[in-house]
Amino acid sequence: MTASILIADDDEGIISALSLLLKSEGFTVDTASSPQQVLDKLLHCDYHLVLMDLNYSFDTTSGEEGLHLLTRIRNQEELLPVVVMTGWATIELAVNTIKSGANDFIQKPWDNNQLLATIHNQLKLFNAQKQTQKLSQHNQLLQNERRISLPITAHSAIMKSLLAKLQQVAKSDVNILLTGENGTGKSMLARYVHDYSNRASAPFIAVNMGAITETLFESEMFGHLKGAFTDAKQTRIGRFELAESGTLFLDEIANTPLSQQAKLLRVLEERRFEKVGATKTQVADIRLITATNSQPSQLVADGLFRQDLLYRINTVELVVPPLRERLEDIIPLAQHYLMAVAQKYNQPQHTLSAAAQTALLQYPWPGNVRELGHVIERAHILSEGQILQPSNLGLDSQPNNSAASVNNNATDLRTLEAIELDALEQRFEYFNGDAIQAAQSLGLSRSTFYRRLSKAK
């Protein structure tokens, strides 16, 4: 992409000389002849650098107008490089210019090579700063994704065919909606699509729509400018921008409040969005994958989900089957988890007795693969022998109680985090995936409930 530069000067001769020089160097050039024009253009267009004079009114040489303009540019654009030029340079003015937020100072008449070197340096710095800002937000998101990562286990015909379909659609850019019970592997499969897509080298950004509070929705999704509202101390990059050129995965899409569904629909239709507090539009170059544990058509019938939004997101809709409908996957998955927990705790791997295997196959797995992972981890921690027996699994024939209950006679030696996760998941299952009711029953807000759940996962 060629860098675009805004030249601001009231002298037409200087503007055309600078334009000629910068265009010959391959830059895209735009011009402004007054401070107001500079601010207007910055609101509506994206530039990579501003090259500006300090004096605009005929006969002024104090630089006051330019310093005032600089302060206003800085309020509007935190990182944008600004190089100042003046024919009336004094050391004091140069210092004031830098204090007001300029990145560099050049005296007129300028030396072409020196000016070009300054511009190239500032552009390099700007790119590096933007990259750092994106990476630090990216890292924060990744830190929340602590989990035992496993290769995908798919021994059943139904999972094999699902993976084949996903590979097939991965290469196109179509929106995919994954439906299925909690813990069936929807998030993992979204990542799988990304890895097989042409966007694999760009970011994969996952957002749990239930965890985003209504008031912060726009800021989280689209970002905000510094000063856009009281707490906006820094410019923030939203999830759409973080996922640029990559995949945006909106998990629990059904938990998006109706008021926010309209905003989401607009961005998906127009493929454009604005940061909160900005008038400049940005392009949403993302591949969208969404997931829900609800029945989307039922949500539409109940008036909880917009039909037009559903049509946008479900170009391809695929169901991830519950674990009890793919028995062939249960034992291989259990083996995978046995290996993973042995590695995690740096201990020898346990094995499953034949009776334990039968118990695993007979259990209905309301919490699906995630529950299986927890059951195996708990059995690894609590069992004394190397060969796991049905009693070590702590499975109950009552599905709703089984996920979280630990043998009453045994001391529960798990971490507080693991116990909390069980409690959260148990409530979630008890209320059939209704996050609001589950949260209320624990005295939590819906967003806190989701935050804790995703932290624990």
Ligand SMILES: Nc1ncnc2c1ncn2[C@@H]1O[C@H](COP(=O)(O)OP(=O)(O)OP(=O)(O)O)[C@@H](O)[C@H]1O
């Ligand atoms: N086929 C599989 N092979 C290996 N691991 C799996 C498989 N399916 C699911 N898992 C693991 O199970 C856990 C739950 O999966 P995931 O979070 O993708 O489910 P989900 O359907 O998105 O759940 P939720 O609806 O609660 O967000 C993850 O740790 C995931 O890695």
